[in-house]
Amino acid sequence: MDTRIPKKAFTVWWESDISGQVDSYDQQGEDWSDLEGLRSGIFTSARAGIFVNGIHLQTHNPSGRFCYGHLHHGDVIQVFQNGKETLRFRCEFYYGAGKDPRPTGKQFKVELGVIDPHFNQDS
Numbered sequence: 001m002d003t004r005i006p007k008k009a010f011t012v013w014w015e016s017d018i019s020g021q022v023d024s025y026d027q028q029g030e031d032w033s034d035l036e037g038l039r040s041g042i043f044t045s046a047r048a049g050i051f052v053n054g055i056h057l058q059t060h061n062p063s064g065r066f067c068y069g070h071l072h073h074g075d076v077i078q079v080f081q082n083g084k085e086t087l088r089f090r091c092e093f094y095y096g097a098g099k100d101p102r103p104t105g106k107q108f109k110v111e112l113g114v115i116d117p118h119f120n121q122d123s
Helices: 021-027
Strands: 010-015 039-044 050-052 055-057 065-071 076-082 085-090 111-115
Touching: 039 055, 055 065
Parallel strands: none
Antiparallel strands: 010 039, 039 065, 050 055, 050 076, 065 111, 076 085
16 A cells, blocks of 8 residues: 555535535435536545645645635646656546636635634644
């Protein structure tokens, strides 16, 4: 096992404008792929974070808020780089707001979620 690669480097999920709507449709076996405001999100559990299109995505910001972002078709997620060794994934999405490539000049944006009650800045 290569310990340089985190066990759970990132999680990608689907969400829509209405909270819980994707899960509800999925549990009922209904098609959620054309829901209004459908988009894909990403967060990381890697202590060192990951990079999306060269932008550093950490688990939390300094005040303990969860960090996440939204993905587009063609975005590159980099989990590891050490000299010539690199582990990257290129996103392919065919649904939602991210099905088209990210518009020129628009970078991946780190969003802030709720405060993690278990956040410890020293760990």
